[in-house]
Amino acid sequence: MGNSSEAFAGGVAVITGAAAGIGEGLTRRASELGMKVVIADISAEGAETLAAELRGKGREAMAVRVDVSRPEELERLAEQVHASWGDVRLLVNNAGIETIGMSWEIPAARWEQTLNINIHGVVHGVRAFAPRMLASGKPACIANLASTGSFGIMPTQTAYIMTKHAIQSFTECLYLEMQMTGKPVQVSTIVPGMVKTRIFEASAGTGEPTGADRHRAVMRELMANYGMDLAAAAEVIFDKLATGAFWIDTQPDMTRDMIDGRIAFLTERAAPRLAPMARSLLGLDG
Numbered sequence: 001m002g003n004s005s006e007a008f009a010g011g012v013a014v015i016t017g018a019a020a021g022i023g024e025g026l027t028r029r030a031s032e033l034g035m036k037v038v039i040a041d042i043s044a045e046g047a048e049t050l051a052a053e054l055r056g057k058g059r060e061a062m063a064v065r066v067d068v069s070r071p072e073e074l075e076r077l078a079e080q081v082h083a084s085w086g087d088v089r090l091l092v093n094n095a096g097i098e099t100i101g102m103s104w105e106i107p108a109a110r111w112e113q114t115l116n117i118n119i120h121g122v123v124h125g126v127r128a129f130a131p132r133m134l135a136s137g138k139p140a141c142i143a144n145l146a147s148t149g150s151f152g153i154m155p156t157q158t159a160y161i162m163t164k165h166a167i168q169s170f171t172e173c174l175y176l177e178m179q180m181t182g183k184p185v186q187v188s189t190i191v192p193g194m195v196k197t198r199i200f201e202a203s204a205g206t207g208e209p210t211g212a213d214r215h216r217a218v219m220r221e222l223m224a225n226y227g228m229d230l231a232a233a234a235e236v237i238f239d240k241l242a243t244g245a246f247w248i249d250t251q252p253d254m255t256r257d258m259i260d261g262r263i264a265f266l267t268e269r270a271a272p273r274l275a276p277m278a279r280s281l282l283g284l285d286g
């Protein structure tokens, strides 16, 4: 466990969207490393099931039902965690949803839900926890979930992609703001390539256009075939976080390909175009 155990053991980890997927993987890893884990998720049942399992192993785990799209719920979470367990060592703003469909066909409510969870959930998570981290003067870390999609484009995943571009730029600015304080608060961007989760399962929430089903099915298949195992991804993420790095990626080759493509696009100032693999995925090659 090496460096990640030294860096994090005994600390408090708050992870949003922690009842499933990457959040669950990170929660399990944090708990293995000896952290007290706060499992914050919109699914009270999912959060409590995981907390009970971890407590059954003699670990400390707290389940809190939180909807990250509501700033007041994140503020309440921060108050509750500090009152119960004191200073937070690690905050992972992880909760996020996929929304699929032509931009003009997605209902207004679904647009707002996507932006509120994926962007405002991260912003208000920082607003709730950063002041207390700074006031404590202790080492702390804020890690936000971006994506390799933060550097690329994908039609019909437009709502999701634009939120991930936003999180990357937000996190870069936040890093510099923390530097201006001179306090030991690390800021990192987590850039998963593709990790096996249920994010492309049929959408809960308010309606996506019917055409979304085909895209979701293709992405589910891709994820099943090429996605990284959750536990392996969580281990890589914690090992990199422990080094204090800003860039935390799970599949560096994918990150490099996406960033190289972005650099070429910006350098050439050509019209937006899709990589050949994405074209065939979307059925644009006839």
Ligand SMILES: NC(=O)c1ccc[n+]([C@@H]2O[C@H](COP(=O)([O-])OP(=O)(O)OC[C@H]3O[C@@H](n4cnc5c(N)ncnc54)[C@H](O)[C@@H]3O)[C@@H](O)[C@H]2O)c1
Pocket (backbone or CB within 6 Å): 016, 017, 018, 019, 020, 021, 022, 023, 040, 041, 042, 043, 046, 066, 067, 068, 069, 094, 095, 096, 097, 117, 145, 146, 147, 148, 191, 192, 193, 194, 195, 196, 197, 198, 199, 200
């Ligand atoms: N899986 C990937 O390959 C991948 C790649 C790049 C980025 N990401 C990012 O990782 C994060 C997690 O994705 P995942 O694949 O694990 O998704 P997932 O759908 O498997 O899990 C998401 C979790 O967030 C919770 N959640 C949803 N809305 C919430 C809300 N309003 N408040 C609190 N919790 C809420 C869900 O209940 C669920 O437990 C997302 O931000 C996603 O954009 C994932």
